[in-house]
Amino acid sequence: MLQLLKTLRLRQPARFASALSNTAAATLPGTEATPPAIVGEPDKLYSKLEIELRGIDPAVLKSYTWFATTAAEHLGIELGKCWSPRKAHHERMTLLKSVHIYKKHRVQYEIRTHFRYMNFHKLTGSTLDTFLEYIERNLPEGVALQASKTELQQIPEHLRQPPEQV
Template sequence: MRQIASSLISTGARVAGLRSFCHQNVLQRTLPCAVSECASLVSRKRPSIMSSGNSVLIETNLTSRLFHTTNFIFSQDTDLIAGEPDKLYSLIEVECRGHEPAVLRSYQTFVSSSAAHLNISLEEILWPKKHIRRWTLLKSVHIHKKHRVQYEVRTHFLIMKFARLTGSAADTFLEYIQRNLPEGVSMKVTKHELQKLPEHVKPSPEVII
């Protein structure tokens, strides 16, 4: 039994040594061939550089499976487009109308806190007198003229005035508060924009101030 076990161990060691030897020989033979093939392909298809004006175009086209076609374009022409000047508003009035005063008070708290977080000056908050509209109708459809019922609709108003805003800040702020407008509440926005005087309004040089 000991002789059989020793013979099996020696046979396994020989097989493992043969495998490692064959693997090393295959790598040593195939790796230089692959490197030489890649070098020959690169030497055949060198990248061509073309210059046109202020731009440089580099094209690399290789037909081998190991490489991909790449195109790089570098342009030195940078066109800077000047944007339009931002608008300036001296005052923006936001008028809200609703039938529930509690809803308007809650919305006024929300708008005031939003303006404070965005550093927007809230100049004034007004609560104008409510508007009441009444209808007096017959209680029945066709008879009993003296039996009537009265309906009324109460409209409450809220006016908030914001001062000294730019166009971008005004657009962002108004879009934010309009998206969070409660149901049953309408909004009216009035903007007072600052503009330059036209040329025909300017005084002539002969006028002495």
């Protein structure tokens, strides 16, 4: 058993070896293990997360919207408004068929970009980071995602007290 622990300590990085020794010390009678103090800043609060999706195929956007809203429900995130404009954004390019002459002979190419918008409300920083990473990793090909978040902050001290004279 002791040989197994030594090989584990040699194979594991230093942080796991120290955790292993802490747990071993905790099991010995007469010793008390103190849990490591979690020191850090408090979690941030966000009032709104706005997601804009752009893509060529509206069916893919609709399917991905369903995926993102289902993931939000599983994480307990409050869902806001999900909508898309009726018309797509058209970008047309007109080119000559011939390089030198025949100006009347032209070809038109068109790209249609469809948009979809989703809003999520009342998020914590850790939940927001987890949710964004999950939906970004599962983003389908041909879809662009842009996220903007609105953070809640405390009112500064100089604005909390009303002015003495107006």
